[in-house]
Structures are given as structure tokens and as C-alpha cells.
Amino acid sequence: MDYKIIELNIEDMKKYAGIPISFTVETILVPVQIDKGVGGISFVEQAVSPYIKNYEEFGSGAENWHKRFDTSNWVRFAVIDKKGSFIGGATVAYKTDNVNMLEGRDDISVLWDLRVHPDHRGKGIGKSLISRVADWSKSKGCVMVKIETQNINSNACKFYSAMGCRLGGIKMHEYKEEGLESEVMLFWYLDL
Numbered sequence: 607m608d609y610k611i612i613e614l615n616i617e618d619m620k621k622y623a624g625i626p627i628s629f630t631v632e633t634i635l636v637p638v639q640i641d642k643g644v645g646g647i648s649f650v651e652q653a654v655s656p657y658i659k660n661y662e663e664f665g666s667g668a669e670n671w672h673k674r675f676d677t678s679n680w681v682r683f684a685v686i687d688k689k690g691s692f693i694g695g696a697t698v699a700y701k702t703d704n705v706n707m708l709e710g711r712d713d714i715s716v717l718w719d720l721r722v723h724p725d726h727r728g729k730g731i732g733k734s735l736i737s738r739v740a741d742w743s744k745s746k747g748c749v750m751v752k753i754e755t756q757n758i759n760s761n762a763c764k765f766y767s768a769m770g771c772r773l774g775g776i777k778m779h780e781y782k783e784e785g786l787e788s789e790v791m792l793f794w795y796l797d798l
């Protein structure tokens with residue numbers, strides 16, 4: 607392993623924010639409802655004209671999360687290579703009043719952010735981060751880690767599935783206010 611994973615302080619989040627999170631959308635997972643969903647939903651992978659998706663455009667930036675939320679119970683991990691460059695990161699939200707995704711529960715954590723530098727994707731770094739996130743969450747007494755992604759991030763869906771996560775929530779029209787009505791919200795759960 608040519609990298610190490612360290613815990614970060616809020617002051618170091620500027621470096622974390624510098625790790626690109628954007629990716630190219632080449633396929634999307636189209637939900638197909640059987641009998642209007644009563645008979646189940648399956649996802650069919652469909653090619654699209656490629657475009658860049660950047661989550662940073664929709665949030666205030668990793669270095670500012672602590673201004674929007676009380677992050678005193680959160681943990682931030684960074685992956686550092688031999689030269690000291692930041693090549694990956696994961697942030698976990700836990701026990702925070704105004705984070706709806708936590709459902710007011712103290713026994714789940716939320717993978718708030720996960721990113722691997724594009725030059726280093728596909729080398730097992732995401733897997734190492736998930737393992738670290740799972741260990742940390744277990745140490746807090748959590749029974750699962752909850753993760754939000756979208757059907758336009760088919761690579762992340764494949765990644766979460768490969769990590770042993772199960773799809774536990776599908777919301778079809780959740781991103782309308784953000785002008786992203788065609789995107790489907792997906793919740794993945796990693797049982798600990």
C-alpha cells in the first residue's frame with residue numbers, strides 16, 4: 607500500500623476539498639416499475655451522452671460543512687500518498703440534530719462524502735475508506751452506515767454494491783427543487 611489513511615481536523619478540510627469529486631456520467635440506471643411499482647422495481651443501465659457531474663456545485667464545499675452543521679461528532683478521513691498529497695477522503699456524520707438523513711437515530715451513521723482523486727480511482731482506495739468508515743461507525747455503536755447517491759452515478763452504485771451495501775430506499779422526485787428532476791435518489795445501507 608503506497609498510501610495511508612489519517613483522521614483530519616476541520617482546519618485541514620481545505621486540502622480535502624481540493625480532491626476532485628467530479629466524474630463523467632456515461633450511463634444511468636433507469637428504474638423500471640413493474641405494475642406501477644407494486645410488482646417491484648428493477649434498474650436497467652442505459653448509455654447517455656457523456657457529461658460531467660460535480661457534487662461541489664450543489665453543496666457549499668467540504669471546508670464549510672462545519673459552518674452549516676454542528677460537526678463535533680463527525681469524523682473526516684483523508685488518504686495521503688507517499689508525497690503527502692491528498693488523494694482520497696471520506697466524511698461521516700453522526701449524532702447531529704439537523705441532519706435529516708440520520709433520522710434522529712444514534713445507532714446509524716451517514717457517509718456524508720466519499721471521493722477518490724480521478725487519477726487514483728479503481729485501485730482499492732474507496733474500499734479502504736469504506737472499511738475505515740465501517741470500523742469507526744461500529745466503534746460508536748452503529749448498526750449501519752447510510753449512504754445517499756443517485757441513479758446517474760452508476761459507478762458509485764456498482765461500488766457500493768461491491769462493498770456489500772444493500773439498496774434500501776428509492777425516491778423518484780426528490781431533486782425537483784434543485785432542478786434535477788430526472789435524477790433518482792438512492793439510499794444504500796451497509797449493515798455492520
Ligand SMILES: CC(C)(COP(=O)(O)OP(=O)(O)OC[C@H]1O[C@@H](n2cnc3c(N)ncnc32)[C@H](O)[C@@H]1OP(=O)(O)O)[C@@H](O)C(=O)NCCC(=O)NCCS
Nearest residue numbers: 720721722727728729730731732733755761762764765768
Ligand atoms: C465511487 C468511488 C469513491 C470508488 O472509489 P475507488 O477507489 O475508485 O473504488 P475501488 O477501487 O476501491 O473499488 C472497489 C470495488 O468497487 C467496484 N467498483 C469501483 N468502481 C467501479 C466502477 N467504475 N465500475 C464498476 N465497479 C466498480 C469494483 O468491484 C471494485 O473492485 P475491483 O477493482 O476489485 O473490481 C470513486 O470512483 C469516486 O471518487 N467517484 C467520484 C465521486 C463519487 O461518486 N463519490 C460517491 C458519491 S455517492
